[in-house]
Amino acid sequence: MDEDVLTTLKILIIGESGVGKSSLLLRFTDDTFDPELAATIGVDFKVKTISVDGNKAKLAIWDTAGQERFRTLTPSYYRGAQGVILVYDVTRRDTFVKLDNWLNELETYCTRNDIVNMLVGNKIDKENREVDRNEGLKFARKHSMLFIEASAKTCDGVQCAFEELVEKIIQTPGLWESENQNKGVKLSHREEGHGGGACGGYCSVL
């Protein structure tokens, strides 16, 4: 619709049950959800347009809210994703430990290896922290992920997380360009979007 939208990006939110994935998503997408609408259109993701470095990108963010107990994540969920937000709860170590399983899934389903991953330590507003910031940072570094700590409750870092991710994706033109061409989406190409430039530096980007 928006002619000046550079591209549409598919972003996944994954992580253990109860880490606050949907809260994160909803905080970012301005708390709008209408089941009626969802049923009519038949979409299971939420869309938001975001502007980073003067580039507008439309994000289709996929979430499995409420279904974690079903073993339902399938390749189609992962297919074509350009960015993944891997969430854990800083107050529950088990959610951090299980990150390996999620990486296994990513490795299996995401055929390309230039997908941008971001690790988000959620719920930093809570006091009973079990996972230290440095641990998260280390894990992220080990697996070449962006890292940020956030609180969906206070909205701390939520916007930042998504912006950071998008920025990184846009800086990797091969990632989103080829995807879009494959899908036959017509792009209103501006100048090549790569080298988007300095990141804000407000997050720990690794």
Place this chain on the structure above:
Amino acid sequence: MFHCCFPSPQGSGLKKTRSEGCFSCCRNWRRRHRRQPSSSGTRQPQRPAPDTVQELADGFTYAFNRYQTGGHQARKPVQSRSESSSEDILEVLARGPDYTTYRVRVQVHRANDAGQCESECAAELTLNLREACRMRALQEGTLEKMVVSMVPAFPRGKIPHISTFMSIHPAFSRAQLFLDQLFTRCCPLSIRSDAIQVFSTSGNMQPYNDQGDTPQDQLKKAVASVMGAWPDQIQYVGQPLLLPWFTLKQALVQGHLPASHPLGHVLSLWVELEHLEPTEAELEAAPEAPPEPQRAPEPEEGPAQGPVPGPAVPVMEPVSPPSAPGGLGPAPASPSTPGPALQQEPPAPPALIRMPTAEPAPCPAVDHPPAGTTKHLIKEEKRNILSFPPRLVAEQLTVMDAELFKRVLPHQCLDFVWSQRDKPGKEHLAPTVRATITQFNHVATCVITTCLGDPSMRARDRAKVVEHWIKVAKECRALRSFSALHAILSALQSVSVHRLKKTWGKVSRRSSATLNTLCKEDNSRASAQLSEKRPSRFATLLRTLRGTRKRPHKKCVPFLGKFLTDLKMLDTTLEDYLEGNQINLEKKEKEQKVMEKIVLLQEAANMYEIEPEEKFGAWFWALERLSEKESYILSCQLEPRS
């Protein structure tokens, strides 16, 4: 801002209509549609008696048309007596030169073979300009305010929105508050309370003749209304309600309902108002000591009283033993379940009465023989999945899923209930939802385990199993058994199976193509199926109510996860309370809609006529399944990671 409208007693006058009902509805409508409504002030106060029922193309919308001339009666009216209906406008949909279309909620009353029943269905009502609903708008407000404003609607016996109201958390205390108010206002103390026994089923309650209502009758109606909404809405269904002058006991009774009635809702409610003369002491004592001396003989009055036929009781029995072999999750064994007082009642009550505890019994009624007996069967006959024809497997999975889905109590899907599932001490919550999920994962792990097989198998052998499951999936599609279908497809695409390239290399092209088609369809179906389903389900409901029930068109077992997502998103998005502690009706109404969908689909799940097959059941439950981790390790053994 959300308005609930409900009919006020006749004669409340046009003024009220204009000042409150219409205008607020219009406001509401304008807000939603950003269009200027035409003048609604010209509408005159007539009863909006729907004369014709017309099924619109989109199915779920039914128009009740009344032409200006009053002629045109295309079909038999749904409601012959206007008194027996009540409609409340949900929103104004469109306005024409001589009509206004509302979306209304219609209460339809009709006699069925089990006595009178009444149900609530959403419908569209097209009214001409001369007609108007006398409506009063119920605004958002604090709990007390809402209660107080709903009670006066009673003389006509029906509380619209009671279910929405009751879904407000914690609903239990709402019911109490509401009945408290009701008794205070409507019921003189002198009422012979021992007579008040209400039989009701969830969603369907026994309406009383509107003519010549005595205060007692009114009270019965009120109680029926409230209680009818209860089982679906309230977690603590087992607790007796303690009111100033009464103890309101309840028990689930097996009613004789049309076969179409989802089994989960056949559990009916027996309400008994016991007049407690010197109440106070007992009231104090009641909460601790599980009260209920449970006057055993009383339930016997049931059949005489109303449509509580005894014969149906035995049918209930399979429900209770939570002996789902194969570990159907945290089946709450009735005696051990922590919780409401009534649940600890002696299971004594004879014949009709069943403790409400039975209600969440999540174990499938599908008769899986207990694990012990299955073992020898398996030994006798070493079977593998290939020995069961795909159709049979699909049918058996369908019947298992359907049984569980029918038992899902919609309120247990509500996120405030469901999301607490992992918290310590809350393991007993949402058992019916858990049971469904456990079954889903059981099917999925069954597929994964059989596909991986054992290390001695060759890729070709595995491919055969995969192909077999694809056939089963195809059959599930044909049976519209979407939960099992989704489970199988998920499993076939799970990490452990998906990565076995050699195996997939041996899978025939045809099977692969089928799988692809099914997957594509599956991805878009989750939500699509629901809207697709609604029309026919609703049509069925209407037909049932009209007594012209046909063979239902489409059976199906939906995938519950979709609803859980919707409810989770709603819960995350919308606040429970607005400023000033006002209840957020918008949220409640939206949640209610999702729950209504579930109820409608439960009817579709009730349409299967498949007999459980013992051998398959035995095999299915006895199969030793691999955990997620185990299967990944095995998978890596079979084909090492690159």
